[in-house]
Structure formats: structure tokens, C-alpha cells
Amino acid sequence: MSVSVFGAGAFGTALAISLAQNGPVTLWARDVSPLENKRQSPRLPGITLPDQISITGDLEQALENDTLLFSIPMQNLSGFLSRINSDLEGKALVACCKGVDLRSGLGPVGILSETKPKAQAAILTGPSFAADIAKGLPTALTLACTDDAIGKEIQHQLSTPSLRLYRSTDTVGAELGGALKNVMAIACGAAMGAGLGDSARAALMTRGFAEMTRFAASREARPETMAGLSGLGDLALTCTSDLSRNYQLGLALGRKEAFDPSITVEGAATAQAMDRIAIDTGLSLPICHAVAALTQGRVTVDDVMTQLLSRPLKEE
Numbered sequence: 365m366s367v368s369v370f371g372a373g374a375f376g377t378a379l380a381i382s383l384a385q386n387g388p389v390t391l392w393a394r395d396v397s398p399l400e401n402k403r404q405s406p407r408l409p410g411i412t413l414p415d416q417i418s419i420t421g422d423l424e425q426a427l428e429n430d431t432l433l434f435s436i437p438m439q440n441l442s443g444f445l446s447r448i449n450s451d452l453e454g455k456a457l458v459a460c461c462k463g464v465d466l467r468s469g470l471g472p473v474g475i476l477s478e479t480k481p482k483a484q485a486a487i488l489t490g491p492s493f494a495a496d497i498a499k500g501l502p503t504a505l506t507l508a509c510t511d512d513a514i515g516k517e518i519q520h521q522l523s524t525p526s527l528r529l530y531r532s533t534d535t536v537g538a539e540l541g542g543a544l545k546n547v548m549a550i551a552c553g554a555a556m557g558a559g560l561g562d563s564a565r566a567a568l569m570t571r572g573f574a575e576m577t578r579f580a581a582s583r584e585a586r587p588e589t590m591a592g593l594s595g596l597g598d599l600a601l602t603c604t605s606d607l608s609r610n611y612q613l614g615l616a617l618g619r620k621e622a623f624d625p626s627i628t629v630e631g632a633a634t635a636q637a638m639d640r641i642a643i644d645t646g647l648s649l650p651i652c653h654a655v656a657a658l659t660q661g662r663v664t665v666d667d668v669m670t671q672l673l674s675r676p677l678k679e680e
């Protein structure tokens with residue numbers, strides 16, 4: 365089976381580099397010139413693309429392969445797919461992005477399934493920094509696909525000597541874990557940036573996990589998915605590492621510093637999407653609500669902490 369990766373940012377390029385250990389890979393980019401000139405992605409400086417990777421800006425050519433990985437930021441995924449005229453029947457479409465679409469309230473698998481219903485949608489998600497994958501450092505991810513036989517094929521196709529994929533059929537849980545952990549990472553970064561301490565971060569991670577699990581249950585996701593790589597695993601990485609862009613945005617907010625808006629930070633839009641869902645459904649998602657308000661500049665970190673700490677006392 366042949367593979368294409370769409371989106372030559374940090375993650376798409378890193379996946380292509382890892383997959384090139386297994387055979388030829390097509391990497392589609394919106395702008396091919398920096399990749400062709402230097403054989404490097406501007407988002408992964410210093411890492412040279414192996415010869416097994418063919419770079420193209422030709423969408424039709426890249427769509428010829430059997431397994432198509434989409435590493436386009438969440439809020440642009442739907443628009444990108446609408447440029448593809450074919451129904452992609454018989455192909456495996458693997459979402460490699462994390463978030464909830466603001467317009468539809470859908471996650472990446474939901475967007476793929478709705479836009480291309482004749483193809484098989486799946487998701488690759490879990491704790492992983494692009495630079496680690498590109499350097500061949502050991503990484504474990506979740507590959508979720510509702511059709512387990514196809515999931516098994518994709519799992520084997522996309523596993524490499526340094527990238528170990530665990531399989532699941534719970535696409536809903538897998539996409540929610542990846543989306544919501546980014547919101548919690550912004551909250552943890554904000555707490556740390558404001559000097560609230562490690563105990564506050566541990567509380568936010570734990571209550572954030574409770575919020576993730578509660579929402580996932582309302583969508584009939586499996587609790588063990590939330591406790592796996594795509595949920596707890598990614599929450600642990602993103603809420604504790606300075607390398608996370610979501611955590612970095614939180615740090616900047618907590619320190620009242622500016623943040624470069626060109627950096628991909630999926631958790632900000634996802635917090636807004638989740639806040640809308642909470643209002644529509646009546647579900648209690650206090651940390652998503654707080655992060656939505658904080659990232660839109662409607663409240664300060666001090667306001668958020670006062671709000672969270674003054675809520676009625678309850679059972680754990």
C-alpha cells in the first residue's frame with residue numbers, strides 16, 4: 365500500500381520521515397519551494413528529508429496513493445478537503461490533527477467521514493512531538509479506525525522501527541483525547557506562567573482529565589481510550605513540557621506576554637468549540653469555559669482562578 369502525507373508542517377514532515385523507513389512516501393505541500401530547495405521543512409529546521417520522500421504540490425498526484433494522511437491544522441481541514449473533487453472511495457483517510465472544528469463541532473474523524481463518506485476514516489494521535497519522531501526517538505501512538513480489519517492494515521503500514529502504533533476502534537474517544545488535552549495544556553501553562561505552582565498544575569491536569577472523561581462518556585467513547593495514549597498519555601506530555609505550543613501559549617498568557625499568532629495552537633479554537641457545545645448541551649466543562657474566555661482576552665488568569673475556586677464544593 366502506498367502512502368501520501370498532506371501538509372508539510374512539523375508533524376506531516378516528521379511522519380513522512382519516519383514512514384520513509386518503510387518505503388516511498390509522497391509529501392504534499394501547499395508551498396513546495398523551501399522543501400525542494402533545501403530538502404527541509406521550515407517547521408523542522410535542521411532535519412533533512414530522506415530520498416524516499418517525493419515532494420509534490422500536485423494534489424491529484426498525491427491522491428493516487430491508497431493511504432492518505434492529513435496533517436493540516438484542524439480549523440483548515442474541512443476547507444482543504446472541499447478542494448478534493450474525488451469521493452476517494454476505497455482509500456484510507458488518516459487524520460493526523462487534533463481539535464474540534466469551530467463551525468461544525470466535529471472532530472477530525474467526523475470531518476473526514478462527513479466529507480468523504482465512501483472512504484474509510486481513521487485517526488493517528490497520541491503523545492508525540494514532531495521533532496522526536498523526525499529524529500527517530502521512540503514514540504507510541506494510537507491508530508483508531510471503526511473497521512478493525514482496515515485498522516489492522518493501517519497499523520502495520522504506519523508502524524516503523526521507532527513509531528509503535530496501538531490499535532483501537534474507538535475513533536470518538538481517540539479524537540476527543542487529542543482535542544481536549546490541548547485545552548488543558550493551555551490551562552496548565554497559564555497556571556505555571558502566573559506562578560501558581562506545581563500543585564495547581566496537578567489539580568488542573570486531574571480535574572481536566574475528569575472533564576475529558578465526562579465529555580467523552582457523553583459521546584459514548586470508551587473510558588479506557590481516555591486512559592490510554594490518546595488521552596491521558598498526551599495530556600501528561602502536553603501539560604508538562606515546555607516544547608508544547610499549547611502549553612507555551614498558556615505560559616505567555618500567565619506571564620502577560622505576547623505570543624506569535626502564526627504558531628499553530630489547536631487548543632484555543634477547540635476551547636471555544638467546546639464552550640459552545642457545553643452551552644448547547646448543558647454539560648459542565650469549566651476548564652474549557654475558562655480557557656475559551658482566557659484565550660479570547662475576556663478574563664485574566666486571576667479571574668479564572670477565582671471563578672474555578674469559588675465553584676460549589678462537590679464530590680470527586
Ligand SMILES: NC(=O)c1ccc[n+]([C@@H]2O[C@H](COP(=O)([O-])OP(=O)(O)OC[C@H]3O[C@@H](n4cnc5c(N)ncnc54)[C@H](O)[C@@H]3O)[C@@H](O)[C@H]2O)c1
Nearest residue numbers: 371372373374375376394407435440461462492493494628
Ligand atoms: N508538531 C507536533 O509536534 C504535532 C504532534 C502531534 C500532532 N500534531 C498535530 O498536527 C497538526 C498540524 O500541526 P503541525 O505541528 O504540523 O503545524 P505546522 O504549523 O507546523 O504546519 C501546518 C501545515 O499545514 C499547512 N496548512 C495550513 N493550512 C492549510 C490549508 N488550508 N491547506 C493546505 N495546507 C495548509 C501549512 O502550510 C503547514 O505546512 C495539528 O493538528 C497538531 O495538533 C502536531
Ligand SMILES: O=P(O)(O)OC[C@H](O)CO
Nearest residue numbers: 490491492608609610611
Ligand atoms: O505543540 P503542541 O502543543 O501542539 O503538542 C504537540 C503534540 O500534540 C503533543 O502530543
